[in-house]
Amino acid sequence: MSSANQVKKTGNIRAKSKVKILTAARTEFVLQGYRGATVQSIADRAELPKANILYYFKNKENIYHAVLEHTLQMWDEGIGDIEANEGPKVAIEKFIAAKVRMSFKHPEASKIYAMEIIQGAQHLKDYARTYQRQWVREKAKLFQQWIDSGEMVNVDPVHLIFLIWSATQHYADFETQILTIMNRADFEEDDVEQVIAFLCDIILRGCGLI
Amino acid sequence: MSSANQVKKTGNIRAKSKVKILTAARTEFVLQGYRGATVQSIADRAELPKANILYYFKNKENIYHAVLEHTLQMWDEGIGDIEANEGPKVAIEKFIAAKVRMSFKHPEASKIYAMEIIQGAQHLKDYARTYQRQWVREKAKLFQQWIDSGEMVNVDPVHLIFLIWSATQHYADFETQILTIMNRADFEEDDVEQVIAFLCDIILRGCGLI
DNA sequence: TAACCACCTGACCGGCTGGTTAATAATAAA
DNA sequence: TTTATTATTAACCAGCCGGTCAGGTGGTTA
Numbered sequence: 001m002s003s004a005n006q007v008k009k010t011g012n013i014r015a016k017s018k019v020k021i022l023t024a025a026r027t028e029f030v031l032q033g034y035r036g037a038t039v040q041s042i043a044d045r046a047e048l049p050k051a052n053i054l055y056y057f058k059n060k061e062n063i064y065h066a067v068l069e070h071t072l073q074m075w076d077e078g079i080g081d082i083e084a085n086e087g088p089k090v091a092i093e094k095f096i097a098a099k100v101r102m103s104f105k106h107p108e109a110s111k112i113y114a115m116e117i118i119q120g121a122q123h124l125k126d127y128a129r130t131y132q133r134q135w136v137r138e139k140a141k142l143f144q145q146w147i148d149s150g151e152m153v154n155v156d157p158v159h160l161i162f163l164i165w166s167a168t169q170h171y172a173d174f175e176t177q178i179l180t181i182m183n184r185a186d187f188e189e190d191d192v193e194q195v196i197a198f199l200c201d202i203i204l205r206g207c208g209l210i
Numbered sequence: 211m212s213s214a215n216q217v218k219k220t221g222n223i224r225a226k227s228k229v230k231i232l233t234a235a236r237t238e239f240v241l242q243g244y245r246g247a248t249v250q251s252i253a254d255r256a257e258l259p260k261a262n263i264l265y266y267f268k269n270k271e272n273i274y275h276a277v278l279e280h281t282l283q284m285w286d287e288g289i290g291d292i293e294a295n296e297g298p299k300v301a302i303e304k305f306i307a308a309k310v311r312m313s314f315k316h317p318e319a320s321k322i323y324a325m326e327i328i329q330g331a332q333h334l335k336d337y338a339r340t341y342q343r344q345w346v347r348e349k350a351k352l353f354q355q356w357i358d359s360g361e362m363v364n365v366d367p368v369h370l371i372f373l374i375w376s377a378t379q380h381y382a383d384f385e386t387q388i389l390t391i392m393n394r395a396d397f398e399e400d401d402v403e404q405v406i407a408f409l410c411d412i413i414l415r416g417c418g419l420i
Numbered sequence: 421t422a423a424c425c426a427c428c429t430g431a432c433c434g435g436c437t438g439g440t441t442a443a444t445a446a447t448a449a450a
Numbered sequence: 451t452t453t454a455t456t457a458t459t460a461a462c463c464a465g466c467c468g469g470t471c472a473g474g475t476g477g478t479t480a
Contacts, residue, residue, distance in 0.1 A: 013457075014448090030399070035246030039438060051440090051459050060438065111328045114383070121243055121386045128390040138389050144357045153415070158406045161211060163386060166380035167373050176331045178372060179336040179344050198369045205363070206416035223427075249468060261429050261470090270468065 017056055020046050022070065025063045026124035031110045034064055040096045067112065068123055078102025088146040092164075096203065097196045101169035104192045110172035136161055153208030160163045160207070167199055227266055230256050232280065237272045240321045244274055274341070276332055281407055284319035288312025292349045293337065298356040299419045302374075306413065307406050309378035314402045320382035363418030377409055 011189040024046035028037035039060055057063045080098030082091045143157035204210045234256035238247035249270055253260040266271045290308030292301045353367030414420045
């Protein structure tokens with residue numbers, strides 16, 4: 001008991017501090033990029049002394065890795081899933097909805113991920129090379145089966161996945177541009193469902209599913 | 211004559227050096243971000259002494275602004291145009307083709323633009339607020355007319371523009387991810403036309419134009 | 421020849437960077 | 451209480467940052 005208790009109590013302080021730091025770091029990395037975000041700026045945002053930051057994370061790269069790990073977790077969850085037995089229409093609908101909801105809920109995660117990829121994905125090459133590639137191949141095969149059985153129009157499954165990824169993530173990554181063009185200060189709850197409806201409508205029809 | 215000659219000759223050196231510097235800077239800014247790209251790293255890539263860089267551009271921000279200006283010019287050219295008298299099918303086809311070609315031809319421009327927007331578009335707020343917003347409104351009105359006259363299905367024109375923007379730019383910005391997933395080293399010429407064909411196919415059908 | 425001027429660059433500078441240390445405070449365990 | 455562990459932070463450091471400057475070079479004009 002004492003051992004478990006100790007771990008829990010000490011772990012609490014660690015955990016809380018780490019969350020505080022990572023939240024601040026995430027924002028700084030999005031706003032300033034990896035190099036532009038300084039340990040001092042992260043400390044200021046977290047309202048902690050700089051040395052305290054480096055007590056919990058050995059160095060700046062360490063902080064970034066932790067942020068990135070959380071980001072990939074979001075991406076995985078948000079990637080939705082495409083199940084074979086649902087048929088193409090429901091599968092694509094669910095997939096789009098999951099990705100759009102994730103974009104509106106965790107725009108910062110999407111932005112950090114996007115910046116990583118744009119800059120050459122040096123911190124997560126293996127992730128795409130192994131996990132993502134396999135995921136795409138698997139799901140593409142599923143789409144191909146639906147195409148072969150005449151359940152949907154003949155479109156390249158891999159590019160279809162790219163299309164859905166790009167269209168959904170756009171609302172997170174290009175938030176600023178979209179809001180400016182729509183002359184709005186923030187997104188509202190209605191927007192999420194409206195975007196889902198729009199994307200499902202046009203993409204499903206594009207796949208010959210409406 | 212002598213005056214014009216002098217201006218031309220001296221201008222030549224200036225122009226060549228500036229191009230050399232801006233090309234190197236563009237690459238550095240993409241790879242490292244604004245803060246991560248140092249004047250020294252730009253100098254190294256341009257194979258010039260650092261002081262020479264700062265002879266042609268007063269400071270680092272100046273270089274970035276020059277790069278950004280070039281980027282916006284690319285964006286403007288690549289934005290294609292949507293003409294009223296062509297009808298929706300041809301208009302959208304041309305629009306998609308122009309944007310895809312631009313993405314494959316100038317991925318760095320697209321990437322810099324994307325990073326600017328993701329980080330809050332602090333250097334080009336007015337651009338989106340005035341120029342882009344007006345462009346979108348104008349083109350949206352056009353789409354609406356086609357919808358009203360029954361020439362295309364009722365889809366939100368503004369979101370349609372966002373969809374086309376995101377889907378086309380994706381091939382520039384997420385180049386790394388796409389190549390990794392497709393298990394390829396580089397894009398080839400065929401890819402451009404294939405992507406255009408795919409996007410036109412699915413989006414035109416999505417708009418009820420096929 | 422002499423004066424001029426665009427071009428070039430090594431050497432330098434203050435300030436900020438990521439990171440260390442050592443001393444102290446708080447907390448938990450005995 | 452005593453002891454051990456964990457948490458905190460001011461002070462410090464070497465190195466790199468953007469940026470300046472003084473002193474060149476070589477070609478053109480008068």
